[in-house]
Amino acid sequence: MSEPSPADRRIGVYVCSCGGNISDYVDVPQVIERVRDEPGVVVARRAMFTCSDATQQEIIADIRQQRLDGLVVASCSPKLHTETFRAVARRAGLNPYQYTQVNIREQCSWAHTDDHDGATGKAIGLVRAGIARTARTRPLEPITVETVPRALVIGGGITGLRAALALADLGLGVFLVEREATLGGWVGGFGAMFPHDRDGRTLIAGLVDRVRAREEITVFTGAEVVSRSGSFGNYRAGIRVSGTGTGIGANGGPDPKTAESITVEVGAVLVATGFDTYEPGEGELGYGQGGVLTLPQFKTLVDATDGPLTHQGRPVRTIAYIYCVGSRQPHGTPGANEHCSRFCCTATVHTALRVSARDASVRQYHLYRDMRSYGKYELLFDASRRAGSRYLKVVDDQPPEVAAQDGPAGGLTVTAHDALAGGEELALPVDLVVLVTGAVPRANEELTGVLKIPVGTDRFYNEIHPKLRPVETVVDGVTIAGACQGPKTSIEAVTSGLAAVAQSAAILKRGHAELDPLVAVVDPLACGWCDRCQDSCPYGAIGRAKRGESEVAVIDETVCKGCGGCVPVCPRDAIDLHGYTDTQITSMIDGLAEAVA
Amino acid sequence: MTTTLDPDLADQIGLPGTFAATACTNCGVCTAVCPAGLDLLPRRLMHLVLLGAADRLRAETETIYSCLLCGLCEEQCPAGVRITDTMRALRHYCNRTTFGL
Numbered sequence: 001m002s003e004p005s006p007a008d009r010r011i012g013v014y015v016c017s018c019g020g021n022i023s024d025y026v027d028v029p030q031v032i033e034r035v036r037d038e039p040g041v042v043v044a045r046r047a048m049f050t051c052s053d054a055t056q057q058e059i060i061a062d063i064r065q066q067r068l069d070g071l072v073v074a075s076c077s078p079k080l081h082t083e084t085f086r087a088v089a090r091r092a093g094l095n096p097y098q099y100t101q102v103n104i105r106e107q108c109s110w111a112h113t114d115d116h117d118g119a120t121g122k123a124i125g126l127v128r129a130g131i132a133r134t135a136r137t138r139p140l141e142p143i144t145v146e147t148v149p150r151a152l153v154i155g156g157g158i159t160g161l162r163a164a165l166a167l168a169d170l171g172l173g174v175f176l177v178e179r180e181a182t183l184g185g186w187v188g189g190f191g192a193m194f195p196h197d198r199d200g201r202t203l204i205a206g207l208v209d210r211v212r213a214r215e216e217i218t219v220f221t222g223a224e225v226v227s228r229s230g231s232f233g234n235y236r237a238g239i240r241v242s243g244t245g246t247g248i249g250a251n252g253g254p255d256p257k258t259a260e261s262i263t264v265e266v267g268a269v270l271v272a273t274g275f276d277t278y279e280p281g282e283g284e285l286g287y288g289q290g291g292v293l294t295l296p297q298f299k300t301l302v303d304a305t306d307g308p309l310t311h312q313g314r315p316v317r318t319i320a321y322i323y324c325v326g327s328r329q330p331h332g333t334p335g336a337n338e339h340c341s342r343f344c345c346t347a348t349v350h351t352a353l354r355v356s357a358r359d360a361s362v363r364q365y366h367l368y369r370d371m372r373s374y375g376k377y378e379l380l381f382d383a384s385r386r387a388g389s390r391y392l393k394v395v396d397d398q399p400p401e402v403a404a405q406d407g408p409a410g411g412l413t414v415t416a417h418d419a420l421a422g423g424e425e426l427a428l429p430v431d432l433v434v435l436v437t438g439a440v441p442r443a444n445e446e447l448t449g450v451l452k453i454p455v456g457t458d459r460f461y462n463e464i465h466p467k468l469r470p471v472e473t474v475v476d477g478v479t480i481a482g483a484c485q486g487p488k489t490s491i492e493a494v495t496s497g498l499a500a501v502a503q504s505a506a507i508l509k510r511g512h513a514e515l516d517p518l519v520a521v522v523d524p525l526a527c528g529w530c531d532r533c534q535d536s537c538p539y540g541a542i543g544r545a546k547r548g549e550s551e552v553a554v555i556d557e558t559v560c561k562g563c564g565g566c567v568p569v570c571p572r573d574a575i576d577l578h579g580y581t582d583t584q585i586t587s588m589i590d591g592l593a594e595a596v597a
Numbered sequence: 598m599t600t601t602l603d604p605d606l607a608d609q610i611g612l613p614g615t616f617a618a619t620a621c622t623n624c625g626v627c628t629a630v631c632p633a634g635l636d637l638l639p640r641r642l643m644h645l646v647l648l649g650a651a652d653r654l655r656a657e658t659e660t661i662y663s664c665l666l667c668g669l670c671e672e673q674c675p676a677g678v679r680i681t682d683t684m685r686a687l688r689h690y691c692n693r694t695t696f697g698l
Contacts, residue, residue: 318604363604365648385619390647415599420623420644424653427601 004069006135006587009040012068013131014059015123016050016075018105025109027120031074034124038591040135042066050075056088063092070094070134074102074127095139097517097579102130128591133584140578142514145558147233148267149173149511151504154225154447155272157185158490159482161207163270163497168216170505175264176211177239178221183208185274186296187490191303194350194380200490226261228450229540231558232476233267233513268477268504271453271461272497275439275483278326278337285322285435286402291412294325294437295344295351302351308359311432318363318430319355320414321348322400327438327487328369330396339458341438341487346377348436349384356387364389365428367400367416392418392426402433439487451478460486471500476515479503518579519560520567526574527552533566533575542566606649610690618643618683620676627670627680633663639670639680646683654687655695661687 015031017023028046036044043062047055050073062068071094073085078101086096104123112119151167153160156178164174176183183204187193190200211217220241227238240261277296280287287294290312293301301311309316323345329336345368352364366389373381385391394400400416414428441459448455453473454462461480464472471479479500482493507513520541522533529551534542541559544551553574555566564577576582603609627639642660645653654661664684671680692698 363649365602382620385621388619392648418644418648420641421648421650422641424650425599426648426650427599429601429604 006132007039009070009135010042010066010068011040011070011072011131011134012043012059012062012066013038013041013045013072013127014050014055014074015044015046015104015127016073017046017048018075018109019049022075022105022109022123025113025116025119026104026123027116030120031104031123031127035127035131038128038131040070041131043068051081051084056084059085059088060092063089063094068092068094069098070137071099072102072127072130072134073099074104074123074130076105077103077107097140098134098137100130100134100137102126125592125594128594129588130591132587132591136581136584136587137579140517143517143519143557145231145233145513145515147508147511147513148235148265149508150175150264150266151268151270151508152177152225152235152237152264152266153270153272155185155274155482155484156180156183156219156221157272157274157482157493158187158204158207159274159493159497160185160270160272161204161211162494163272163481163501164211164217165207165214166498166501167270167504168214170501170509172216172505172508174214174217175237175239175266176217176219177223177225178219179224179273181222183211183219183221186277189296190299192350192354193490194346195377225447225450228269230265231556232515233507233558235266235269235477236263237266237269238263267508268479269451270497270500270504271447271451271478271480271484272482272493272500273442273444273447273484274493275487276442278341278437278440280325280435280437285325285400286404286412286433287435289402289404289412290410291431292402292433292435294435295348296437298432298434299347299351302354306358309355309362309432314410314431316362316431318365318428319352319432319434320365320367320400320412320428320430321352321434321436322402322414323348323366323368323436325435325437326440337438337440337458339438339460339487340372342372342492343487343489344436344438345372346374346380346489348434349373349377349380349389352389353380353384353387356384356389360388365414365430366391367394367414368392369394369396391420392416393420395419395423398423405429439483442484444484451475453478453480458486460484471496471503477504477507477513515558516562517557518562518577519557520555520562520564520575520577521557522553522555523574523576524552526572527570528572528574529553530571532569532571536565536569538563538565600650600653603649603651606651606654607646609651610646610686618647618678621647621678622676624675626673626675627678630669630673632667632669633665642687643678643680643683646687655691658691658695661691 015028017028032044032046071089082101085099089096089099108123150173153164153176164176167174187200188204193200223239223241225237226240230236282288286292327341355362394416398417400414403413405411405413412430412433417423418426456462461484463470481497481500524547533553539559541556543554545554567575567577621643666681668681
C-alpha cells in the first residue's frame, strides 16, 4: 500500500487554552513553537476555546485551504470532544479517523498545577506523540451492520408496557418479557396514586389491554431472559418460559404457549426491570410487631376499603409515619442504601391526604428527616398540612423508637426528638406506625450477567452519561429505563422508558447502524492458530476459519470492541488494532521520549 | 423529660376558626420579629399546640401571658397564621386548666 511518509503528510495542530484551564499552567505559545516543525505539520495554531464554533470554522477552513490530511487537537479528555472534532473533520471532507485528540487538560494542566515548566514539557511530549500517531493514520470507514427491526423489552411494569406500545407505534416488533405471572409490576397493585389520584390498577389494565391488542407485540409472562448472543443490531436472546407463557405468537416467532425455551432475534434490548421495596429488618423501628406496616402495606390497607380505617380489628385513630426507612442510610455501612428513594415523601403525603379526606379526625404525625416532596408535589405537602397532618423533624443521630403500649388496649408509642420543638423528647401514642420504605435495587444477578450491564456502587444499573446519554449503556443497543437505573416516580420511569424507545428506534428505524472501525484485524498469512487470542477476548469476538490446509483466527468486527487485549498475546504478532497499530503506538512513544530527552 | 402528646389538644383549646397554624412552615419570621423576646417564641408555641403537647403548654403560662398581642409576627407571617387569635385562645385554655377559672 502506498502511503505518504510521515514527513510528506499535511497535518494541522491546534492547542487549546481552555480559557485558562490549560494556559494558566501550560505555556501554550511555547508548545506551539516546539511542535510546529515536527514532520508533517503544516499548520500549528492556538485557540482560546477550540471547541467554540468560531474555531471549528477556522479548522474547517484550514483543512480545505491547506488540503490537510491529518488533524490534532490538544485540549481536554477524548471522552469530551473526540466526537466533536471527528465531526469537524467530516464536515471539512477529512476522514474522521485521521483525527487525534491529545489530552493536555485532565492529564496535564490540571494534574500539574504546581509545576508550570514540567506541565509545559509534558504537553509538548503529548502533542508530539499525537502528531506522530496522526502521521501514521489512514482513512477508515465505519462498519455498517444491518439491524433487525424488533426490540426486546425486559420487564412488564408501567415502564416496559408503555415502552412496548411506543415501539409498536413506530412500527417495530416487540418481545415483552415479564418474570412474574402477570403484567403490571408495582403500579398494577396500587390504588389511587399521586399526583392526580388515578388508580394504578386501572392505568395498568388500560395499558395491558392496548398491549394485548397489538399484533406487533409478543408478550411472555412467567419468563426470563437467560442468554444473549450476537451483536449490536442482531442480538439473539434466549427466553426461558416457565409456567404459563401468554404470547400471541406474532412476528413469526414460535407460539410461546407451547415453547419452554425459545430464541428471539432483536436489534435492541430495553431493560425496565424496576426495583424492590426495602424490607425492614426484624425489630427495625418495631417492624414485626402488630400495627407496624411498611408504606406499600399501608397503601394496600387504605386501598382495601372506602370506610373507616381499621387494622387487625382495631379502629385507626392516630398514625405515625417514620420517613427514610431503608433510604439515606449512613455512609460507610457495608451494603448501605445511601440514596434518597425520591417517591416516598410524596407517596406518603398523598396517602395521608386520602386518609384525611375520608375522616378528618384521624390524627397523623409525620416524623421526617427532610421533606422531599419536590417540584409540583410541594402543593400536596402544603395541602396535607392544611388537612391536619403534623410534621416533626427528627435528627439523624436521634432516631425515633417504637414500642408497644402497656395495658390491654394495645397501641404503640413512638418516642422522638423533635428539632422543631427544640429537640424535646416527645411520646406519641398511636394506633399505627407506617415505616416509609423506599426503593432498593432488584436482585437480578443472572440477567445482569447475561446482558453485561454495568452496575454502580449503589447496585442500580449505570447509564453512560447521566445528562447527555441517560438511557444508553456501554453495551451497544442495550438501554435502561425506569427504576432499574435508580429510584424514580412512575412519571419519571415512563419518561425514561420513552427516551429509551427513541434511542432504540434511532438505530432500528434506519435499518442499519454504523460502528467504529477501531477493531482488531488478523493477518491470515502470519496467523498460526494457537487460540491464545480467543481466550483473551472478553467479548467472544474471535473464532477460527479454514484457510487452505491450515486454520486462522477471524474476528467478528461487529462484536469486537477494539480493546486490544488480543494484540499482545499473539506469539506471531499477527493481530493489529485499527487506529492504534503497533507502528502508531511505537511512534507515539518515540514522540514522548524525544520531548523528555 | 418526655412530653406525651394529646392528639385532641387543638380541639380542647377551642381554637378560633381563623386559626391557620397548620399552614406554619416553621420559617421563623415570627421569632425574628418578636419585640417581647418571649421565652418560648411564637413558632415553637404554635408547633407545640399543633402536636398536642398539653403539659408543656400549661407550663408556659408566663410566655402565653407575656405576649403583647402587638401582631407584628402576624403581619409578617407568610403562611397567614392568626397568631394573636391563637394567643387569646391559649389564655382561655390556661385560665380553664391551669388556674381553674
